[in-house]
Amino acid sequence: MLKFQNVSKVYDDGFKAVDSISFEIPKGELLVLIGPSGSGKSTTMKMINRMVPHSSGTISINGKDTDSYVASELRRSIGYVIQQIGLFPHYTIEKNISIVPQLNGWSAEKTKARVMELMELVGLDPTIFAGRYPKELSGGQQQRVGIARALASDPEVILMDEPFSALDPLTREQLQGELISLHKKLNKTIIFVTHDMDEALKMGDRIAIMKDGKLLQLDTPEKLLHEP
Ligand code: ADP
Ligand code: ADP
Secondary structure, eight states, rough: EEEEEEEEEEEESSSSEEEEEEEETTOOOOEEEEOOSSHHHHHHHHHHTEEEEEEEEEEETTEEEEEEEEOHHHHHHHHEESSOOOOTSOOOOHHHHHHHHHHHOOOOOHHHHHHHHHHTTTTOOHHHHHTTOOOGGGGHEEEHHHHHHHHHOOOOOEEESSSTTOOOOHHHHHHHHHHHHHHHHHEEEEEEEEEEEHHHHOOOOEEEEETTTEEEEEHHHHHHHHHO
C-alpha cells in the first residue's frame, strides 16, 4: 500500500507545486492522476521515488517511510515509464531490458530468461525483437519495451507518466487495453498520469483529480460520472 500524508513540495524558487495532499492506494490498484498541465502530477510521481524530494509530510510504501530507503534501492523497487522512454539507442532491445536485472546482480542465464518472459508479457516476440535496436521499432513497440523494462525488477509500484500520449490514436487504444489486461494479471500498484479524461475513465480503478497542487477529488469512475 502506498500512502501520502499531508505531502507538499515547494521548489527552490519558492513555488508550491504540491499542496498538502493525502491519499492511500491499496496494493494492486491502478490509480489515475488527472489534471491540467502544471497541476503537480509529475511532481507527485517524482516524489514517490525521490527523484524530487518532498518538502513536508510523509510518503510510505507498505508502512515503510520512503525516506528510510537507500535511494538506489527505492528507485529499483519502483518502475517508471514516461512518454519519452529513453531507450539506449546503441543497445539492443534485449540489452535495454537487461539493465536493471544486471544491476541487481542476476546471472546471465537468469537475466536472459527474465527478459524473454517480459517481452512475451508485453506482446513482443523475442525471436523477432530481442536483437533489434530501438529505432527499428514503432512508437507503440518502443513503449512496450519501456513497460517491460519497468517490470524487470518486479517492482511493488509502477509509475506511468503519460506513457501513451505520443502514440497515434489506434496504437494508444491498443496499449491501453493491453495495460488493463497486464494489470489484472500482475496485480501491481500502478499510478498512471494523463490529462485525457477518456483515458482516465477507461484505465482507472480510481481517479484522482489534481488542480493547482491540490487533490480535488478521488473516486471511482462510476462515482465521478454519476455524482455532479
Ligand atoms: P504537471 O505534471 O501536472 O504538468 P508538474 O508537477 O510538472 O505538473 O509541475 C507543477 C508546477 O511546478 C508547475 O507550475 C511547474 O512549472 C512547477 N515546477 C515543476 N518543476 C519545477 C522545478 N524544478 N522548479 C520550479 N518549479 C517547478
Ligand atoms: P511535464 O511534461 O511533466 O509537465 P515539464 O515539461 O513541465 O514536465 O517539465 C520538464 C522538466 O522541467 C521537469 O523535470 C520539471 O521538473 C522541470 N520544470 C518544470 N517547470 C519548471 C520550472 N518552472 N522551473 C524549473 N524546472 C521546471
